[in-house]
Amino acid sequence: MKSSCGRFRKVQNRAMSTSTSRTSAQISYIKQMQVALAAFALLNLNGSLYKKDANIQDRDTFDYLVVGGGTAGAVVAARLVEANFSVLIIEAGGNPGVESHYPGFVTYVKNSRIDWNFTTEPDDFFGQCLKEGSGPSTGKAIGGSGNTNYMLYSRGNPRDYEKIYEITEDSTWKWENMLKYFLRSERLDDEEVLSSAFGEYHGSNGTIGVTKDNREICDEYLRAFEEVGEDVVVDNIGAGILGYSSGLYHIVDGHRTTSSESYLPPLNDNPNLYLTRHSTATKILFDDNNNAVLWSNINVLYPKSRGEIRLRSLDPEDQPIIETGYFSDDQDLEDVVDAVLDLIKIESTPFGQDNALEFLPVAEMCRGIEFGTREYWRCHLLCVTVATWRDAGTCAIGDVVDTHLFVIGVKRLRVVDASVFPNALGGAILAPTVALAEKAAEIIIADRKNHNMCGGKK
Structure with a gap:
């Protein structure tokens, strides 16, 4: 799969400044906007979407505790409540605010009140020009990182799920068996895709609203790619087809859609759903029969580089140590350079000429290298690349959890995210995470019926 038009911008014959004064002004403006948006949040504009905090007392019991009301947690909780189980959602953040509701405010979400504000450790690879460091924008609010991402809706490639099957030898994780969870959760509103040969791979009656980016500028970019011999397709998500296509986004009627606002509000009157905000789970208690475990909570689609997340201390409030390892394998850097060189071909197309499309040098540390060369783009990428939202593998199935998502060696504890x-999957991870949560809820309910409630086998 290749990028959608939403990743590119026109440059109308103007220079791109990287001066310290301009950067400082931009940062100042963003911070001012964040203050204004925080003030809006005090009005609790979307607080009525969700249940009020439950009055939890000592010795209260629930069938299930869901730690984190994020993308997966909201789905799992909703499905269990629908199955008549009592569920308490423990959410560290509060309600998402207006800054996450409207897509145009996405720039102001990072490092805001609904972001965990994690930072990555400096290294000799990516982000070398970022003086203040970088970090993934990780949602700290009901709905989790579905509030902070760029709303791209994709699933990865079918081969991604075949790899899970190869690891687990559990055929329920194969692509053809995972597809039903995508169909169950998706509500696509685009007649062109639904009526095409790829329509069977999309859902139109699911829970999360999805729309296609049909702006005229997208069509113009796609024509430009056709002019340089690239494949343009109606849809490259449903069947894992390679080619350029307008992107799908979890946006409906001009606002962001998340799993929390899609799954939870219909259950507000259900007495089995309990929610507590601004609450952090700091410890999991085990009895003598359980084993203890330490558990901490343009893109390269299939990176070879590997990073690491470690606990900084025993204090659960301390930020974790995040070492991304981005570009530590040189092949990843070479792959992104290839993608950039592929992209800049459109500069010489009729579309590029008509719109004065121009790629300009912006990385100060690369000024001594001939612009446009492979060496220049290597330098540029090492300078400005930042962490995004598509990390995976810290509790990998087969190593940390089994195919029913029980933590191996621990009873009554699952990880679902x-x-x-x-x-890493070949695309944005919101849709796969929702599908995973749908599958997890189905597994949990079935295990309950089969009296397999503990798991934890080594």
């Missing part, structure tokens, strides 16, 4: 994917 993107961390269980053993490898």
Whole structure:
């Protein structure tokens, strides 16, 4: 799969400044906007979407505790409540605010009140020009990182799920068996895709609203790619087809859609759903029969580089140590350079000429290298690349959890989020995480019926 038009911008014959004064002004403006948006949040504009905090007392019991009301947690909780189980969602953040509701405010979400504000450790690879460091924008609010991402809706390639099957030898994780969870959760509103040969791979009656980016500028970019001999397709998500296509986004009627606002509000009157905000789970208690475990909570689609997340201390409030390892394998850097060189071909197309499309040098540390060369783009990428939202593998299935998502060696504890994917998926991870949560809820309910409630086998 290749990038959608939403990743590119026109440059109308103007220079791109990287001066310190301009950067400082931009940062100042963003911070001012964040203050204004935080003030809006005090009005609790979307607080009525969700239940009020439950009045939890000592010795209260629930069938299930869901730690984190994020992308996966909201789905799992909703499905269990629908199956008549009592569920308490423990959410560290509060309600998402107006800054996450409207797509145009996405720039102001990072390092805001609904972001965990994690930072990555400096290294000799990516982000060398970023004085203040970088970090993934990780949602700290009901709905999790579905509030902070760029709303791209994709699934990865079918081969991604075949790899999970190869690791687990569990055929329920194969692509053809995972597809039903995508169909169940997706509500695509685009007649062109639904009526095409790829329509069977999309859902139109699911829970999360999805729309296609049909702006005229997208069509113009796609024509430019055709002019340089690239494949343009109606849809490159449903069947894992290679080619350029307008992107799908979890946006409906001009606002962001998340799993929390899609799954939870219909259950507000259900007495089995309990929610507590601004609450952090700091410890999991085990009895003498359980084993203890330490558990911490343009793109390269299939990176070879590997990073690491470690606990900084025993204090659960301390930020974890995040070492991304981005570009530590040189092949990843070479792959992105190839993608850049592929992209800049459109500069010489009729579309590029008509719109004065121009790629200009912006990386100060690369000024001594001939612009446009492979060496220049290597330098540029090492300078400006930042962490995004598509990390996976910290609780990988097969190593940390089994195929029913029980933590291996621990009873009555499962992990259901993107961390269980053993490898990075070839695309944005919201849709796969929702599909994973749908599958997990189905597994949990079936295990309950079969009296397999503990798991934890080594």
